[in-house]
Amino acid sequence: MNFYFGTRHTAVDLSRVVSMNQIHSGTVKYVTENNVGTRIPECDGIVTDRKNVALAVKTADCVPLLMHTDNVITAVHAGWRGTIQNIAVNAVKLMMDYGANVNNIKIAVGPSICFNCYEVKDDFVQAVESIIGKTEFVRNGHADIAGINIKLLTDFGVPRENIEFSNICTCCNQNLYFSYRGSGGKPNCMYHVIEL
Secondary structure (H helix, E strand, C coil): CCCCCCCCCCCCHHHHHHEEECCCCEEEEEECHHHHHCCEECCEEEEECCCCCEEEEHHHHHHHEEECCCCCCEEEEECCCCCCCCCCHHHHHHHHHHHCCCCHEEECCCCCCCCCCEEEEEHHHHHHHHHHHCCCCCCCCEEHHHHHHHHHHHHHCCCCCHHEEECCCCCCCCCCCCCCCCCCCCCCCEEEEEEC
């Protein structure tokens, strides 16, 4: 599977989509065709091993993670609260419960806010340091939230070569992507979709 990081309209059948009522958590849930057309409550990641079930995650600077093996897919919203609750690894663990091998999981890290644009406060710095120690991903009041998620994933055992990073900043590229911070807090979002 190749990931595409540009803006594109695709022929996704909206009747097959499962989305989430995202709450900036570390919670990941398993879904089936019985959940199609619904929004899963109180979670920020969804996993399925069923075909013809499209998983959707919405973001507006937070990190979208789309993961797959031949048999299992996941869509994750990794905001700063979800990141420090290890949502990326929680998603991988749930994928493994449904037959995924950590060495075979491929991950797309989609467009999100970059280090230079993402100013953070001391509570975020302290939370990150509590899970991974002092890191180059957080310094001088800024953070690389995508980099933190990639580190958490590789520390867990996902091979780095299996992770494709868009390296596109939503805030720097507001002509193409929506940025919550760049817009001054306007409520809008982008959707990222994966399907077996």
